[in-house]
Amino acid sequence: MTDGASCALPLLPSLVTLAHGGGGRLTEQLVDATFRRAFDNPALAARHDGAVIAHAGVRIATTTDGYVVRPIVFPGGDLGSLAIHGTINDLAMCGARPLMITAAVILEEGVAVDLVQRIAGSMAAAARAVGVPIVAGDTKVVERGKGDGIYVTTTGVGVCEHPLDIQPARVVPGDAVLVSGDLGRHGIAVMSAREGLAFDGAIASDSQPLWAPVAALLEAGIEVHCLRDLTRGGLAMALVEIAATARVAIELRERALAVDPAVHGACEVLGLDPLHVANEGRFAAIVHAEHADRALAVLRATREAAGAVLAGRVASGEGVTSTTAIGTTRVVEAPRGEQLPRIC
Amino acid sequence: MTDGASCALPLLPSLVTLAHGGGGRLTEQLVDATFRRAFDNPALAARHDGAVIAHAGVRIATTTDGYVVRPIVFPGGDLGSLAIHGTINDLAMCGARPLMITAAVILEEGVAVDLVQRIAGSMAAAARAVGVPIVAGDTKVVERGKGDGIYVTTTGVGVCEHPLDIQPARVVPGDAVLVSGDLGRHGIAVMSAREGLAFDGAIASDSQPLWAPVAALLEAGIEVHCLRDLTRGGLAMALVEIAATARVAIELRERALAVDPAVHGACEVLGLDPLHVANEGRFAAIVHAEHADRALAVLRATREAAGAVLAGRVASGEGVTSTTAIGTTRVVEAPRGEQLPRIC
Numbered sequence: 097m098t099d100g101a102s103c104a105l106p107l108l109p110s111l112v113t114l115a116h117g118g119g120g121r122l123t124e125q126l127v128d129a130t131f132r133r134a135f136d137n138p139a140l141a142a143r144h145d146g147a148v149i150a151h152a153g154v155r156i157a158t159t160t161d162g163y164v165v166r167p168i169v170f171p172g173g174d175l176g177s178l179a180i181h182g183t184i185n186d187l188a189m190c191g192a193r194p195l196m197i198t199a200a201v202i203l204e205e206g207v208a209v210d211l212v213q214r215i216a217g218s219m220a221a222a223a224r225a226v227g228v229p230i231v232a233g234d235t236k237v238v239e240r241g242k243g244d245g246i247y248v249t250t251t252g253v254g255v256c257e258h259p260l261d262i263q264p265a266r267v268v269p270g271d272a273v274l275v276s277g278d279l280g281r282h283g284i285a286v287m288s289a290r291e292g293l294a295f296d297g298a299i300a301s302d303s304q305p306l307w308a309p310v311a312a313l314l315e316a317g318i319e320v321h322c323l324r325d326l327t328r329g330g331l332a333m334a335l336v337e338i339a340a341t342a343r344v345a346i347e348l349r350e351r352a353l354a355v356d357p358a359v360h361g362a363c364e365v366l367g368l369d370p371l372h373v374a375n376e377g378r379f380a381a382i383v384h385a386e387h388a389d390r391a392l393a394v395l396r397a398t399r400e401a402a403g404a405v406l407a408g409r410v411a412s413g414e415g416v417t418s419t420t421a422i423g424t425t426r427v428v429e430a431p432r433g434e435q436l437p438r439i440c
Numbered sequence: 441m442t443d444g445a446s447c448a449l450p451l452l453p454s455l456v457t458l459a460h461g462g463g464g465r466l467t468e469q470l471v472d473a474t475f476r477r478a479f480d481n482p483a484l485a486a487r488h489d490g491a492v493i494a495h496a497g498v499r500i501a502t503t504t505d506g507y508v509v510r511p512i513v514f515p516g517g518d519l520g521s522l523a524i525h526g527t528i529n530d531l532a533m534c535g536a537r538p539l540m541i542t543a544a545v546i547l548e549e550g551v552a553v554d555l556v557q558r559i560a561g562s563m564a565a566a567a568r569a570v571g572v573p574i575v576a577g578d579t580k581v582v583e584r585g586k587g588d589g590i591y592v593t594t595t596g597v598g599v600c601e602h603p604l605d606i607q608p609a610r611v612v613p614g615d616a617v618l619v620s621g622d623l624g625r626h627g628i629a630v631m632s633a634r635e636g637l638a639f640d641g642a643i644a645s646d647s648q649p650l651w652a653p654v655a656a657l658l659e660a661g662i663e664v665h666c667l668r669d670l671t672r673g674g675l676a677m678a679l680v681e682i683a684a685t686a687r688v689a690i691e692l693r694e695r696a697l698a699v700d701p702a703v704h705g706a707c708e709v710l711g712l713d714p715l716h717v718a719n720e721g722r723f724a725a726i727v728h729a730e731h732a733d734r735a736l737a738v739l740r741a742t743r744e745a746a747g748a749v750l751a752g753r754v755a756s757g758e759g760v761t762s763t764t765a766i767g768t769t770r771v772v773e774a775p776r777g778e779q780l781p782r783i784c
Contacts, residue, residue, distance in 0.1 A: 108553060109553065110552060110553055110554070111550050111551065111552055111553065112547050112548075112549060112550065112551045112552075112553060112556065112581060113549060113550075113581070114549050114581055114583060116547070116579075116581050117547070117579070117580050117581025117582070123579060126553070126556075126579065127577070127579050129553070129557070130553070130556045130557050130560045131543070131545070131560045131563075131574075131577050131579070132577075133560075134557070134560035134561050134563065134564035135543075135560070135563070135564050135567070135573070135574040135577070136564075137573040137574070137575065139540070139573060139575035139576070140573075140574065140575055140576065140577070146576050147540065147542070147575030147576045149539060149540050149575065149597075151498060151539060151599055152497070152498050152599070153496070153498075154495060154496050154497075154498045154500075156498075156500060156539070156540075156597060158540060158542055158575065158576060158595070158597050159542065159576050160542035160543065160544045160576055160577065160578055160593070160595055161544060161578045162544040162545070162546050162578050162580045162593065163580075164546060164580045164582050195493060195495060195500070196483070196491060196493050196500075196502060198491070198502055198503065198504035198595055199475070199479075199504065200504045200505060200506040200593045200595075201475070201506070202506050202508060202546070202591055202593075203456050203460070203461070204456075205456060205457060205458050206455050206456065206457075207455065207456045208454060208455055208456075209452060209453070209454055209455065209456060209470070209473070209474070210454070212456065212470075212474045213473070213474050213478070216474045216475045216477075216478035216479070217478050219475075219478065219479070220478035220479050220480075223479070229479070229481040229483060229484075230475075230479040230481070230484065231481065231483035231484055231491030231493065231502065232483070232484065232490050232491045232502060232503050232504055233471070233475050233479070233484070233504065234504055234505045234506050234593075235460075235461070235467060235470065235471050235475070236461050236506045236507075236508045236782075237456060237457070237458055237460050237461025237781070238461070238508050238588060238591075238781075238782065239458060239588075239781070241585055242587065242588040243586065243587065243588075244582060244583075244586040244587075247546055247582075247591070249504070249506065249544045249546075249578075249593035249595075251502070251504055251542055251544075251593075251595035253493075253500060253502050253597055255495055255496070437581070437582075437583070438580070438582065
C-alpha cells in the first residue's frame with residue numbers, strides 16, 4: 097500500500113459495529129456506502145456541517161444531528177443543552193444566524209417523566225440563551241430494550257446574511273488556521289462521568305453555543321474561508337476532512353494549541369491524543385492570511401473564544417502535519433474507529 | 441365531571457409508557473407536561489404540523505418527525521419512503537413547497553449494512569420522486585439492545601409562496617371539510633405485516649407524498665383555511681385537535697367517507713374504528729364553504745387525491761360528531777392511548 101499517511105481500511109463488513117459510530121474513518125466509510133451514495137447531490141457533496149440553499153434571494157441553511165450521549169447528564173451539561181448547542185454550532189459553521197430549531201425525541205418505555213422534563217427544560221434554557229425558538233417537535237415511544245432512555249434529534253434552520261461562501265472547498269494555501277480555545281474537555285468530561293474516573297481537577301465539558309464569536313468575525317469583515325466545530329474525532333478529524341475536500345495541506349504548530357493540564361493528564365493515562373478528543377464548544381476558523389491577526393483579536397474579545405490561538409497554516413500538498421514541541425513533524429491522522437462511543 | 445364528550449385522563453404517571461407514543465390524548469398529555477411547557481412559543485402553540493417563520497419577506501416552514509415503524513418493511517412501503525413522505529406531507533400541510541430535507545439516523549450495533557442501504561435507497565427514491573434533495577445528515581450507532589435496527593428522523597424545510605395563513609386557528613363555522621381519499625390503509629397494512637394477519641384482499645399502505653394535490657388547491661386559488669394529514673390517531677385525532685384549537689364544532693357525514701372493504705373487514709375483526717386508524721397519504725382540507733365544490737374537483741383531478749370527498753362541515757360549538765349511515769349522531773373522540781405502537 098502506498099496511499100501516503102493512511103493505512104488501508106478493511107472492507108465494509110456486513111453488519112454495523114459500534115466503531116462505525118465514532119465519527120472517524122469507519123463512519124465515513126459506512127456513510128459513503130449507504131446514505132451519501134444514495135442521496136448524492138451537490139449540497140451533501142460539500143461535506144460541510146450543514147447545507148445552504150438559496151431561495152428568492154435568501155440563503156437558507158439547515159443542519160441536523162442525533163444526540164445519544166451517555167451519561168445523559170455529565171459535568172458541564174446534559175443531552176438537552178448539548179443538542180441545542182450542537183445545532184446552533186453547525187449552523188454557525190455555515191456562517192448562518194440561527195432562526196429556529198426543531199426537536200424529535202425517541203423515548204424508551206419506562207424512562208422517568210422527570211428526566212424527560214429535565215432534558216426539555218435544559219433544551220429550552222439553552223435555546224433561550226441564544227434567542228432561538230424551538231418551533232416544532234415530535235415524540236415517539238419505543239418498547240423497553242429498543243432505546244436508551246431518551247434520544248434527541250435537533251435540526252436547525254438559519255440564514256446567511258453575509259456575502260461569503262464558507263465551506264471547505266474555499267480553503268487555499270496561505271490561509272491561517274485559528275482554533276477558538278483549549279481542546280478535549282467535552283470528551284474527557286463524558287468519559288470520566290461514564291467510567292467513574294477521577295482525574296486531578298474537575299473537568300467540565302466545553303459545551304457552549306458558538307454563534308456569537310462567528311457573528312463577531314463576520315461583522316468585522318474577516319474573509320472567512322471555512323469554519324468547523326471540533327466534535328467527534330476532534331481537531332484532527334476536522335482538519336483532515338477539510339484538507340481532503342480542499343486538496344491542500346494543513347500544518348499545525350502543536351505548541352500553539354492549549355490543552356488543560358487535567359485534560360492532558362487524563363489523555364496521558366488513557367493513551368489518547370488530545371487532537372482526537374471531542375469538543376462541543378470549540379471551532380477552527382480558516383481565514384485569509386492577511387486577516388489572521390485581526391481575526392484573532394476579534395475572537396479573543398468574545399467570551400466563547402477568549403482562548404483563541406493561531407494554530408497553523410494552509411499549504412500546498414495534502415494531509416495534516418503537526419510540528420511538535422521539540423521541533424519534529426508528525427502526521428496527524430483521523431481517528432480510525434470509535435475513541436469513545438456515544439460522546440454526543 | 442362535566443367536560444362534555446371526553447372522559448378524565450389519569451394523572452401523568454412517573455414513567456413513560458408505550459401508550460404515550462400512540463399519538464392520542466396520552467401523547468398530548470406527556471408533550472404538554474414536558475416539551476410544550478418548556479419550549480413555550482407562538483409557533484409551537486399553533487399546534488400545526490410544522491412551523492412557519494418569516495424572514496426578509498420569505499416565509500420559511502419547517503417540520504420534523506422521528507420514524508420508528510415496525511416492521512421496517514411493510515406492504516406499500518418501508519421506513520425510508522415513509523420518513524420522506526411524512527416530512528413532505530407535514531410541509532405540504534403548512535402550504536409549503538418542500539425545498540430540502542435532512543436525515544439523522546440512529547443505527548443499532550449489529551444491523552445489516554444491506555438493510556441500511558435499502559432504506560437509504562428508498563429514502564433517495566422517494567425524495568427524487570418529488571424533486572427534493574436530502575442535503576444534510578447525521579449517523580449515530582448505539583449498542584445492541586439500545587435501539588432497534590434503524591431509526592430515522594427527517595426534517596423538512598420549505599417555503600410558503602401564497603398569501604394564505606393556513607392553520608387550525610383559521611377554521612370558522614360554515615367551512616367545508618374535505619377528505620382526500622379512503623381511510624385506514626396504512627394502519628391495517630402495518631398491523632397485518634406485524635402480526636402475520638391475513639385479511640381478504642391485499643392491503644397496502646397509502647403512504648405517498650401530498651404536495652401535488654395541495655399545490656393544485658393553492659394554484660386554483662382555493663381559500664384554504666387548514667390542512668392536516670391523517671397520521672397517528674387517524675381522521676378522528678386530526679379533527680378533534682383542529683376543533684379544539686379553532687374552538688368550533690365539526691360535523692362529519694359518515695356515509696361520505698370511503699373505507700376499502702378489506703380495511704373495513706379488518707377493522708371489524710380487530711374492533712377498531714377506521715376513523716382512529718393511521719394513514720400516511722391522506723389529508724383533510726378545510727376550505728371556505730363557497731370554494732368546496734371547486735376544491736373537490738381540483739383534488740379529484742390529481743392522482744394522489746382522486747378519491748376526495750366532501751366529508752362534513754364546520755359549525756358553531758365544540759367537539760366532533762358524525763352522522764352515521766342510519767341517521768343517528770355519535771360523538772367522535774380522539775383515541776386515548778396506543779392503538780398500535782410504532783405505526784410510523
